Amino acid sequence: SGQKVCYGAFKHSCYKLAYFQDLSRRVGFQEARQACEIDGGALLSLESEAEQQLIENMLQNLTKSGSGISDGDFWIGLWRSGDGLATSSACPDLYKWADGSMSPFRNWYTDEPSCGSEACVVMYHQPTANPGLGGPYLYQWNDDRCNMKH
Numbered sequence: 001s002g003q004k005v006c007y008g009a010f011k012h013s014c015y016k017l018a019y020f021q022d023l024s025r026r027v028g029f030q031e032a033r034q035a036c037e038i039d040g041g042a043l044l045s046l047e048s049e050a051e052q053q054l055i056e057n058m059l060q061n062l063t064k065s066g067s068g069i070s071d072g073d074f075w076i077g078l079w080r081s082g083d084g085l086a087t088s089s090a091c092p093d094l095y096k097w098a099d100g101s102m103s104p105f106r107n108w109y110t111d112e113p114s115c116g117s118e119a120c121v122v123m124y125h126q127p128t129a130n131p132g133l134g135g136p137y138l139y140q141w142n143d144d145r146c147n148m149k150h
Contacts, residue, residue, distance in 0.1 A: 005058060016041060017058060021070050026149035029120035032075040033098055042099035043077030052107055056139045059125060071129065073122035073150045076141065077101075080119040091115040095143075106141065110134030113143035120146040 006014040016039065020026050027035070033043050046052050059074070077098035080091070092113055097103060109124060110133045122144050126137035134140060144150075 007054070014041075015044070015055070015058065017074075019059075019072060019074070021072065023149065026072070028149060029075055029079065029146040032150070033077070043075055045077045045097040045099050045101040045103060046107070047101060047103040047105055049105070049107075052105070052139070055123070059123075059139070071126040073125050073142070073144070075150050076121050076123050078121035078141070079146070080113075080115075080143070095121065107139070109137070109140035109142050112141065115143065118143040118145055120144055120148075122148075122150050 003018075004014060004016040016036075018035075029043075036043050044055070046055065078095050079098060080094045080096070092106075092108075092115075095106075095113065107123075113121070120143065121141050124137040124140050124142055129137045131137070
C-alpha cells in the first residue's frame with residue numbers, strides 16, 4: 001500500500017510513500033527495500049536540499065491526513081554495508097545509496113551518524129518527542145539498526 005505522487009522536476013519523477021500507524025505493519029530495512037523493488041522502484045535516495053524539502057512537504061501532507069499525529073520514522077535508501085571501519089572517523093563516508101546513486105547530499109541530525117551497529121538510515125518523524133540538541137526530530141537523518149521496524 002502507499003500513496004504515489006509524481007513530479008516532473010526531479011530525477012526521480014514519482015515517489016510512493018507508505019506510512020503505517022499500526023506498528024505491526026512496519027518493517028526492517030531489507031524488507032522495505034525488497035517491497036520497493038517488487039513495486040518497480042527503490043528506497044528513496046535524496047539528491048538535493050530541494051528534493052529533501054519536497055519529501056518533507058509530502059510527509060507533512062501524508063501524516064496530516066491520518067488519524068492524529070503519531071511518531072514513525074521512514075526508511076530511506078542510505079546504508080553502510082559491512083562493519084570494517086564502522087567506528088572510525090571515516091564511517092560517515094561509508095554510507096551509500098541502495099539504488100546506486102552517487103549523490104553526496106546528506107541531512108544528518110546533530111551527532112549522526114553514530115555508526116557502530118547502526119548501518120541503515122531513517123528520516124526522522126517524531127513530532128511528539130521532546131526536541132534534542134539538534135532541535136525537533138523531524139526530517140533529519142539518523143542511522144539505526146537495520147532490523148528496527150519503521
